[in-house]
Amino acid sequence: MFRGKPLLVTKFAKLLAWCKNGALIVTHRNADIDSVAAALALSYSLSSYSGNLFKVCSPQGVDSVSKRVLQALGFSVPNMRECAAEKVVFVDVSSVTQVENVEFSKCSFIDHHAVNTLIDVCETHVYDPESKATSALLAEVLMLSGYSIPRSYATLLLAGIMFDTKFLRILNSRLLKVVDWLLNSGADIEDVSRLLTQQEVPYAERVARLRSLSRMGVYSIGSDYLMTITCIGAYESSSLKYSIEAGSDIAIALTPRESEARVTIRASTRLVKELEAPIAAELAKYIGERLGGGGGGHEAAAGASVPINTIKDIERLLIEFFSARGYKIRVLERGRWIEECV
Structure with a gap:
């Protein structure tokens, strides 16, 4: 199963093994759609790999765009109560200050921020600051590892990518391959464009x-x-x-x-x-x-x-x-x- 780009695939395999017996997936507070999409897709991947249920927690909830996209695509909004577990996987989180009051003993993370201080705290990670979005990074390791994902998750990950790259204005050949894989997996780019451009403001x-x-x-x-x-x-x-x-x-x-x-x-x-x-x-x-x-x-x-x-x-x-x-x-x-x- 694990083929393709050696370093990212190896790190992802280590993350899967680290999580196999259970972990709580945690986004940053007031999570945007990149963070939420990557977290939910990671939850699906880990559940498929291990057979266990992996819950997602978003400290202080998710932002308005995330709520709109999740509801339209049929996903539940992640739990926003206090997040606590022995092992947590931080998604799109670059510092513990982004997830204050999250209680944990051990951690891992997947992230693409230019500066990340969790490297000194967590045991394992999939980290690449050259990736354009955490959703793109997760989609890439799934693609390189030989995974297949349902259409709904492909669309969700594409929404995360398009949000963080300002509708693919920040684009390179590497990201183009990931987007192509998501489209071939059934991602609906028209749905994503419509959901991300709705202008109704509360x-x-x-x-x-x-x-x-x-x-x-x-x-x-x-x-x-x-x-x-x-x-x-x-x-x-x-x-x-x-x-x-x-x-x-x-x-x-x-x-x-x-x-x-x-x-x-x-x-x-x-x-x-x-x-x-x-x-x-x-x-x-x-x-x-x-x-x-x-x-x-x-x-x-x-x-x-x-x-x-x-x-x-x-x-x-x-x-x-x-x-x-x-x-x-x-x-x-x-x-x-x-x-x-x-």
């Missing part, structure tokens, strides 16, 4: 976007780039998406909780290309480590968790981070984000 999400704008601070990075910072209680990804579309090169949302604050970061395609660096992941890691938390992610999308009493230090760290790269930060509009978060 009332609460529209309120969150407007609150984000009303609190936003605007900063220049050197003479060419713009950065925005806001404080918001929910729908961070949605709010940051519109900040980037409005002209931000770096968009940051802070979400205070009881004892910590979540830092969500998005970077424009232009900034990533011109700096030739996984800037969002590096910034999240820098903020997390300097403030006693942790962080990581993709080149254009990342996150960190920091102690709640360190929010006031984030502006200083942003200045330090970009100054070290030769850029001067200038305040264009202070906004109300600090007052709202502290």
